[in-house]
Every structure is written in structure tokens, then in C-alpha cells.
Amino acid sequence: MKIGFIGLGNMGAPMAKNLGEAGHDVTGFDTAGVTVEGVSPAATMEAAVEGQEVIVTMLPNGAIVRTVHEAIVAAADPETLVIDCSTIDVESARAVHDLAGEKGLMSLDAPVSGGTGGAAAGTLTFMVGGSDAAFAKGRPLFDIMGAKAVHCGPAGAGQAAKICNNMILGISMIGVCEAFHLADRLGLDRQAMFDVASTSSGSCWSLNTYCPAPGVGPESPADRDYRPGFAAELMLKDLDLSQTAAEKNGAATELGRHARDIYERFVGAGGRGKDFSAILERLGAG
Amino acid sequence: MKIGFIGLGNMGAPMAKNLGEAGHDVTGFDTAGVTVEGVSPAATMEAAVEGQEVIVTMLPNGAIVRTVHEAIVAAADPETLVIDCSTIDVESARAVHDLAGEKGLMSLDAPVSGGTGGAAAGTLTFMVGGSDAAFAKGRPLFDIMGAKAVHCGPAGAGQAAKICNNMILGISMIGVCEAFHLADRLGLDRQAMFDVASTSSGSCWSLNTYCPAPGVGPESPADRDYRPGFAAELMLKDLDLSQTAAEKNGAATELGRHARDIYERFVGAGGRGKDFSAILERLGAG
Numbered sequence: 196m197k198i199g200f201i202g203l204g205n206m207g208a209p210m211a212k213n214l215g216e217a218g219h220d221v222t223g224f225d226t227a228g229v230t231v232e233g234v235s236p237a238a239t240m241e242a243a244v245e246g247q248e249v250i251v252t253m254l255p256n257g258a259i260v261r262t263v264h265e266a267i268v269a270a271a272d273p274e275t276l277v278i279d280c281s282t283i284d285v286e287s288a289r290a291v292h293d294l295a296g297e298k299g300l301m302s303l304d305a306p307v308s309g310g311t312g313g314a315a316a317g318t319l320t321f322m323v324g325g326s327d328a329a330f331a332k333g334r335p336l337f338d339i340m341g342a343k344a345v346h347c348g349p350a351g352a353g354q355a356a357k358i359c360n361n362m363i364l365g366i367s368m369i370g371v372c373e374a375f376h377l378a379d380r381l382g383l384d385r386q387a388m389f390d391v392a393s394t395s396s397g398s399c400w401s402l403n404t405y406c407p408a409p410g411v412g413p414e415s416p417a418d419r420d421y422r423p424g425f426a427a428e429l430m431l432k433d434l435d436l437s438q439t440a441a442e443k444n445g446a447a448t449e450l451g452r453h454a455r456d457i458y459e460r461f462v463g464a465g466g467r468g469k470d471f472s473a474i475l476e477r478l479g480a481g
Numbered sequence: 482m483k484i485g486f487i488g489l490g491n492m493g494a495p496m497a498k499n500l501g502e503a504g505h506d507v508t509g510f511d512t513a514g515v516t517v518e519g520v521s522p523a524a525t526m527e528a529a530v531e532g533q534e535v536i537v538t539m540l541p542n543g544a545i546v547r548t549v550h551e552a553i554v555a556a557a558d559p560e561t562l563v564i565d566c567s568t569i570d571v572e573s574a575r576a577v578h579d580l581a582g583e584k585g586l587m588s589l590d591a592p593v594s595g596g597t598g599g600a601a602a603g604t605l606t607f608m609v610g611g612s613d614a615a616f617a618k619g620r621p622l623f624d625i626m627g628a629k630a631v632h633c634g635p636a637g638a639g640q641a642a643k644i645c646n647n648m649i650l651g652i653s654m655i656g657v658c659e660a661f662h663l664a665d666r667l668g669l670d671r672q673a674m675f676d677v678a679s680t681s682s683g684s685c686w687s688l689n690t691y692c693p694a695p696g697v698g699p700e701s702p703a704d705r706d707y708r709p710g711f712a713a714e715l716m717l718k719d720l721d722l723s724q725t726a727a728e729k730n731g732a733a734t735e736l737g738r739h740a741r742d743i744y745e746r747f748v749g750a751g752g753r754g755k756d757f758s759a760i761l762e763r764l765g766a767g
Binding site for chain 1: 634659
């Protein structure tokens with residue numbers, strides 16, 4: 196397939212590289228002028244868009260996605276499938292679907308989980324919103340860039356699923372960290388806390404798979420001095436998205452809001468650039 | 482073994498019955514005068530305590546446990562092992578260990594998870610604090626009354642592990658319910674939310690095993706009109722215990738406190754007697 200890839204940052208670059216290595220004809224563009232092995236560089240965004248069968252974007256936020264997709268829709272061939280893999284607000288995601296639809300283009304919102312490690316290894320999970328036909332056309336590319344793609348529903352459903360999932364994640368990570376901290380203060384061994392909770396009703400991904408306590412559970416960022424992984428400021432971004440969506444849609448998510456506030460304080464107090472599980476250290480210091 | 486069992490309520494009665502059915506000589510006492518199949522009734526607490534090798538207690542709170550254990554220690558034979566299976570505050574648990582120790586009795590704090598269903602089926606999990614020798618002596622009884630017993634550490638470690646675990650549980654259940662509620666408001670299908678989060682970083686016992694959304698995931702109290710299961714007021718009791726322990730020991734558990742407050746409001750607003758997962762309904766109504 197002829198693929199245009201816009202946004203070659205920490206996530207986009209390895210994703211584009213994996214598409215190229217799988218034999219696709221990939222043309223890439225990034226405002227920072229990044230070059231990626233196996234990806235033909237385009238001098239302008241339009242040059243990356245014209246004549247492609249699929250356009251993939253991986254961009255920092257909803258405002259940039261809206262601007263870039265306006266340019267894409269203006270320059271793209273009819274029949275092009277436009278896939279946005281950025282994590283953005285549901286409203287912007289639906290707006291760019293509408294934009295594509297007005298010109299008769301197929302479109303998908305397809306945010307990912309799995310981080311830069313998953314992008315490099317091609318093991319991302321895609322949460323996808325859009326029509327069945329668009330999902331069917333995009334699926335082979337998801338299979339290259341990731342290990343799993345879930346079709347969550349119509350336009351915006353991918354973003355909705357991602358922010359719902361990550362709201363659970365942010366809340367449960369803080370809960371697990373508070374439990375380790377309380378265990379410390381009660382003189383309960385961290386390994387004993389892990390042994391009980393990881394096999395009981397406290398079990399969760401934040402504890403069992405990504406344990407925030409160094410030396411306990413499977414290897415995780417805690418065992419690498421909290422190098423991310425999934426950085427605290429990205430968790431804050433996702434919790435911001437879920438709270439914005441909750442406010443706009445009248446949803447009651449007060450524990451989600453509290454988790455957002457805790458991550459905001461953590462990022463402001465030295466947490467930026469650390470893994471989101473490093474919040475355990477801050478509790479101990481508080 | 483000759484066993485005295487004090488506290489034959491919803492949990493204690495089936496636990497005592499299982500010990501009797503396994504061939505032990507069980508004498509039971511309850512202030513309410515309950516009789517249990519296979520358990521010899523004692524007219525007084527002292528009659529249930531004298532001449533026993535093991536005394537098991539299953540009582541409502543720390544104050545009652547302290548009073549009952551004073552009577553036990555006064556009447557028990559030397560060499561008796563005293564096991565308290567109640568869920569109580571860590572401080573009271575340590576106080577009754579001290580009480581037993583002063584008279585040379587062995588003791589264990591051994592709160593359970595698994596609810597009345599687990600008590601009846603003999604599939605409880607015991608979280609146990611006390612000496613290695615005491616744990617070794619109690620183990621055969623745990624194996625009858627439960628499916629798992631974890632030795633968490635010295636006196637009080639069982640209670641500490643339970644409140645840490647249940648703090649994670651309370652927090653994650655609210656997080657999962659808020660995520661379903663947000664999904665509803667965003668027009669994201671609940672099944673799609675479950676499919677993504679239960680296989681991703683949002684996976685947790687509250688979602689995967691005990692899903693609060695009716696008709697989604699494995700069968701749970703949500704599918705039985707939120708009949709408990711694990712009642713909301715018991716979750717509130719456990720979150721109270723964890724916050725009391727946090728305050729007394731200078732631990733920072735602000736999300737745990739918020740979860741406690743949410744359950745307090747829920748119990749006060751019609752949640753009493755419902756399963757703790759029914760909080761999803763309240764979010765929808767809020």
C-alpha cells in the first residue's frame with residue numbers, strides 16, 4: 196500500500212518504520228524534519244498526502260490534529276483512508292471524522308496503548324472508532340504496528356475507550372501506591388502486600404504487571420529508577436482528557452478528577468519525565 | 482482437635498460447621514444463642530473456651546474482640562492457640578496478641594476475604610499475622626475453612642494486609658464504575674469498554690471478575706440485582722479501618738479517604754444492603 200505518515204515523533208517514527216519494513220511504500224513528514232529508516236521523506240505535508248491510499252497521523256493534541264487533518268482532506272485523493280493514532284479529545288476526534296466524511300474519505304480514530312516500547316516492538320494495542328469498512332481496510336496496518344486492534348464502535352469510540360481505560364489505570368496506580376505506602380507505615384512487608392493483593396481482590400494491572408515498588412513483582416519501571424515506561428505527564432494528559440469529556444457530557448467522575456489533581460501536583464513537584472508509577476516515592480516523601 | 486468457636490454469625494456459623502464436618506470436636510458460643518449443625522452448643526463463653534486446643538473468634542469489631550479475648554485468656558488452658566478471624570483495626574489486633582502472649586498463649590490475627598459464599602464453600606482466603614509456630618499450628622484449620630492462607634508477617638500483619646488489599650479494591654471499584662458511567666455518557670458501548678479495559682492496563686479484579694455492569698463480563702452481583710456479595714456497608718467499614726490506620730501511622734492515602742467518603746455517601750443514600758458494586762447505579766442517577 197502507498198501510505199503517508201505524518202508526525203514522526205517518539206511514537207510515530209517506530210510505527211512508520213515498522214510499516215516500511217513490512218513492505219509498504221511509506222512517505223513520511225514531520226515539521227521537525229525527522230528522517231526515519233525505510234520511510235521516504237516528503238518536503239511538504241501535501242507531498243506526503245497526495246496519491247496515498249492511507250494516511251496515518253500521530254500528533255500531540257486535538258488542536259494540531261484538527262489543523263493537520265484540514266490540510267489532509269484538502270490534498271488527499273478520493274478513497275483515501277485517514278487514520279489518526281493520536282490520543283486526543285473525543286470532540287476533536289469526531290470533528291476530524293466529519294471533515295473526512297464531507298469529502299467522502301473513510302476515517303478511523305485509533306489511539307494506542309503500549310508506549311514507545313510497544314511502538315518499536317510492534318506490540319501496540321489499537322482502540323478504534325469508525326465504520327466497519329474503514330476498520331477492515333485499516334486492520335492489516337494495525338496488525339503490523341500492533342498486537343491487537345479492538346473495534347470499539349463508531350467515530351470517536353476509540354478515543355472514548357482509551358480515556359475510560361486510562362482513567363481506571365491512573366486511579367488504580369494511585370490506589371496501589373497508597374496501599375504500599377500504608378503497608379510501609381504499618382510495618383507490613385511489601386512482598387507480603389504484593390503476595391496477598393496480587394492474588395486477591397486487589398489484583399490489577401498496576402500491581403500485578405507494572406508493580407510500582409522496586410524489587411517486588413515482575414520487572415517494571417520501578418526497577419529501572421522509574422525511567423518511563425509511561426511518563427507521569429502523559430498520564431496527566433490522559434486524565435485531563437477524561438475529565439474534559441466528563442464535564443462536557445455531564446458524567447460524575449469525582450475519583451477520576453481527584454486522580455488528575457494528584458498527577459498534576461506530582462508532575463509539578465518533580466514528577467515530569469518520571470514513570471507514572473513513581474508517585475509511590477512521592478507518597479513516602481509527603 | 483478440640484476447638485472452641487466464638488461468634489456464630491453469617492461468617493462464623495459456616496466456618497464452624499466446616500470444621501465440625503471435617504471431624505474436629507467443635508464447641509460453639511454466640512451471645513445470640515445460635516445453634517450450628519455439627520457444633521456442640523456451649524451455655525457460656527467460658528464453657529466454649531475451657532479445655533480447648535484452639536479457640537477461633539469471628540466478631541464484628543475491635544472493641545468486642547478485645548473484650549471477648551480478655552475472657553478467653555482468663556479461661557483458656559495453657560498451650561491453647563487463639564485465632565481471631567474478625568476484620569478489625571491493626572491496633573486492637575496487636576493488643577489481643579499481647580494479651581495472649583502475657584499468658585503464654587499462641588495467637589494469630591487471620592482476617593478473611595471471600596464473603597459468606599466463601600465461608601460456606603470453604604474457599605476463604607486467610608491473611609495471617611503471628612509467629613511461624615502459631616501459623617504452622619493453625620494451618621490445617623485454614624485449609625479446611627479456606628482455599629488459601631498467606632502468612633503475612635508478625636502480629637497484626639494479617640489485618641494490615643487485608644485493609645491494604647481492600648483499600649485497592651474500594652478505589653478500583655469506584656474507578657471502574659466511573660469509567661462505565663463516562664462510557665455511557667460518551668455513547669461508548671459497555672461491552673466495548675469491557676473488551677478493551679479488561680484486556681489492557683485497566684484490567685483489575687473489580688472489572689474482570691466482579692464486573693459492576695449487568696450483562697457484561699462473568700456473572701457477578703450486578704446480574705443478581707446487586708444482592709451482596711460484599712455489601713457496601715462492609716466496604717465502608719474496611720475503608721474506615723484503612724483510614725484510621727493511615728491517620729494513626731502518618732500515611733498519606735488521600736484517594737483512599739475519598740473512596741471512603743464516596744462509600745459513606747452511598748451507604749447513607751440507599752446503598753446499605755446492596756453489593757458494593759451497585760455504586761455504578763448511583764453514578765448514573767447523580
